Amino acid sequence: MDACGVILAGGRSSRMGRNKALLALDGKPLIQRQVERLSAWFRQVVIVTNTPGEYAFLGVPMVSDRVPGLGPLAGVEAGLRASRFEHAFFCAVDMPFINEALVRFMVQAAPGYDIVVPAPGGEYEPMHAVYGRGCLPSIARNLEAGRLRLISIFPDVRVREITDAELLPFGEPERLFFNCNTPADLEEARRWLEEEG
Numbered sequence: 001m002d003a004c005g006v007i008l009a010g011g012r013s014s015r016m017g018r019n020k021a022l023l024a025l026d027g028k029p030l031i032q033r034q035v036e037r038l039s040a041w042f043r044q045v046v047i048v049t050n051t052p053g054e055y056a057f058l059g060v061p062m063v064s065d066r067v068p069g070l071g072p073l074a075g076v077e078a079g080l081r082a083s084r085f086e087h088a089f090f091c092a093v094d095m096p097f098i099n100e101a102l103v104r105f106m107v108q109a110a111p112g113y114d115i116v117v118p119a120p121g122g123e124y125e126p127m128h129a130v131y132g133r134g135c136l137p138s139i140a141r142n143l144e145a146g147r148l149r150l151i152s153i154f155p156d157v158r159v160r161e162i163t164d165a166e167l168l169p170f171g172e173p174e175r176l177f178f179n180c181n182t183p184a185d186l187e188e189a190r191r192w193l194e195e196e197g
């Protein structure tokens with residue numbers, strides 16, 4: 001795809017109790033799973049992390065938040081600055097079931113918008129969204145003002161919501177956007193994979 005694929009991996013993993021990016025699912029670290037997928041789908045891949053030494057083994061370009069510790073909005077800023085493309089697809093490192101067809105659909109919907117975001121049941125999934133360079137001024141303003149949530153920028157920019165009806169062909173939202181916050185979540189993801197065989 002003619003966009004950048006960005007993995008947000010700058011979090012604290014406090015609910016997991018250890019760095020979730022390095023926990024194994026299906027025999028490999030979660031972050032490696034994301035890298036392999038995005039590398040197959042996108043012409044450019046970037047990891048946003050504030051601990052690059054932990055991920056050097058992946059051989060993927062890395063950037064850091066301008067100010068670490070502010071949360072994923074700062075990670076989106078860093079990823080957009082590193083992107084060679086107008087738009088970049090961002091996903092959390094702990095979202096093991098991202099779907100290529102859905103991601104492609106979202107990237108194709110991006111021209112003319114600053115954000116393309118799934119909204120299953122009307123709730124945004126901003127950790128699995130396309131952001132454009134047009135978001136940068138709003139991100140800077142919001143970070144400056146201490147408004148750190150990803151959705152803080154939504155009122156300022158052109159947002160394309162992916163509706164329930166549009167999501168239908170790609171599978172269950174509970175699975176597409178599932179993320180492993182806790183050890184129990186990781187167990188659930190393992191069970192899903194085992195069931196699939």
Ligand SMILES: Nc1nc2c(ncn2[C@@H]2O[C@H](COP(=O)(O)OP(=O)(O)OP(=O)(O)O)[C@@H](O)[C@H]2O)c(=O)[nH]1
Nearest residue numbers: 008009010011012013014015048071072075092093
């Ligand atoms: N670059 C960057 N990414 C972040 C930051 N905070 C969270 N993320 C990433 O955003 C995604 C979702 O983060 P969460 O799981 O909500 O937060 P977390 O800090 O990793 O985990 P908790 O401490 O359990 O909340 C993960 O992929 C995180 O690595 C940050 O400050 N900078």
